[in-house]
Amino acid sequence: MATELILQQTPDDADFLGKREQLAAARATLAERESELTQLRTRLKAFESRYLRQVGILYADLDDIEARIAEREVDLYDSDSARERAEEARQRAQETHDAAFGQAHEPEAVEAPPSLKTLFREVARRIHPDFARDDEEQRYFTLLMARANHAYSRGDAETLQRLLDDQIEIDAPANSERASAEFLRAARQLQHVRRDIAILEAEKHTLLSSEIAHLYIESEAAEREHRDLLTELATSLREQIAEAQYRLDFTDRQVRAQKR
Numbered sequence: 674m675a676t677e678l679i680l681q682q683t684p685d686d687a688d689f690l691g692k693r694e695q696l697a698a699a700r701a702t703l704a705e706r707e708s709e710l711t712q713l714r715t716r717l718k719a720f721e722s723r724y725l726r727q728v729g730i731l732y733a734d735l736d737d738i739e740a741r742i743a744e745r746e747v748d749l750y751d752s753d754s755a756r757e758r759a760e761e762a763r764q765r766a767q768e769t770h771d772a773a774f775g776q777a778h779e780p781e782a783v784e785a786p787p788s789l790k791t792l793f794r795e796v797a798r799r800i801h802p803d804f805a806r807d808d809e810e811q812r813y814f815t816l817l818m819a820r821a822n823h824a825y826s827r828g829d830a831e832t833l834q835r836l837l838d839d840q841i842e843i844d845a846p847a848n849s850e851r852a853s854a855e856f857l858r859a860a861r862q863l864q865h866v867r868r869d870i871a872i873l874e875a876e877k878h879t880l881l882s883s884e885i886a887h888l889y890i891e892s893e894a895a896e897r898e899h900r901d902l903l904t905e906l907a908t909s910l911r912e913q914i915a916e917a918q919y920r921l922d923f924t925d926r927q928v929r930a931q932k933r
Contacts, residue, residue, distance in 0.1 A: 686757040688856065689855065689856045689859065692856060692859045692860055692863065693708055695703060695863055696859050696862055696863045696866065697809055699863055699866040699867055699870065700809070700813050700816075700866055702870055703813075703816070703866050703869055703870050703873070704812070704813075704816055706870055706873040706874065706877075707816060707820075707873060709877070710873050710876060710877050711879060713880055713881075714880070716889070717880065717883075717885055717886055717889055720885065720888075720889045720892065721885050723903060723905060724885065724888065725772075726775050727903045727904070727906075727907050728903055728906045728907055728910065729769075729772060729773035730773045730774070731771045731774040731907055731911065731914065732769050732773065732910065733770045733772075733774070733908035734842075734914055735765045735910060735913055735914050735917055736762070736765055736766040736769040736770075737769075737770070738914065738917040738918055738921055739762055739765075739766070740759070740762040740763040740765070740766040741918055741921055742762075742917065742921050742924055743755070743758045743761075743762040743763070744759045744762075744763065745921070745924045745925060746758070746759065746924060747759050747927055748928045748931075749924065749927055749928050749931060751772065761769050786828070788823065789830055789833070791835045792830060792834065792837065793821065793825045793833055795837055796821050796833050796837045796840070796842055797818065797821065797846070799840040799841075800814050800817045800818055800821065800836065800840055801813040801814065801818060802815045802818060813866075817836060820832070820836065821833060821836055824836075839861075839865045842861055842865075843858055843861045843862055844858070844867070845861075850859070855914070888902075
C-alpha cells in the first residue's frame with residue numbers, strides 16, 4: 674500500500690518529502706551540535722573558574738613579586754634597561770592579576786537599548802514556538818528562541834538580526850511557478866540550518882583551540898592517571914613564589930646596603 678502511494682505521487686511531492694526528511698535530519702544534527710557546544714562551554718567555564726582559584730591567583734602573586742624585584746633592581750642599577758624590564762614586568766603582573774581576579778567582579782546589568790528590544794520582539798513574533806506549524810517546527814523554534822534569548826541577554830544585535838532575516842527569507846512567498854511555497858520554505862530552512870551547523874562547528878573548533886581547553890584536556894588525561902594537574906601546578910607555583918620571595922628579600926638587602 675505504501676509503495677502504491679509513493680508511485681502515485683507527483684515528482685514535486687516526492688521532492689518535497691525528500692526535502693522535509695533532509696530538513697528533519699539537519700534540525701536533529703543542529704540540536705545535537707547546539708547541545709554539545711553548550712555542554713563544552715559549561716565544562717570549560719567551570720574548569721576555568723577552578724583554574725583561576727587554584728592556579729591563576731598564584732601566577733598573579735608570582736608575577737607581582739617578579740615585578741617588585743625588577744622595580745628594586747632599578748634602584749640598584751639605575752639604568753634604562755633596568756627601568757624597561759621593570760615596566761614590562763609590572764605590565765605583565767597587572768595582566769595576570771586582571772585575568773585571575775577580573776571574574777570576581779560581575780559587570781552591572783545594563784538595560785537593553787530600545788532598538789535591541791524592538792529587534793528582539795520582532796524576532797520572537799516570527800520564531801516563538803507557539804507559532805510553529807507542526808511539532809517538528811515547534812522543537813526547532815524552541816531552539817531558535819533559546820538562541821534569541823541568549824543573544825538578547827548579551828546585547829548581540831547581529832545574531833538577532835540574522836535570525837530575523839532568516840525567517841523573513843523563509844516566509845517570503847515563492848517566486849517560482851514550479852516550486853510550491855512549502856517546498857521553497859523547506860529549502861530555505863534547510864540552507865539556514867546547514868549554515869548554522871557550520872557556524873557551531875567552527876565555534877567548537879575555536880573553543881577547543883583555546884589555551885584553557887588544552888589545559889582542560891591535559892587535566893582530564895591526568896585524572897585518568899589518578900593525578901590532579903591543577904594541584905600539581907599550584908604546588909610548583911608555591912615553590913617558585915618562595916624562591917622569588919627569597920630573591921626579593923636579597924635584592925632589598927642589596928639596595929639598603931648600597932644606600933648606606
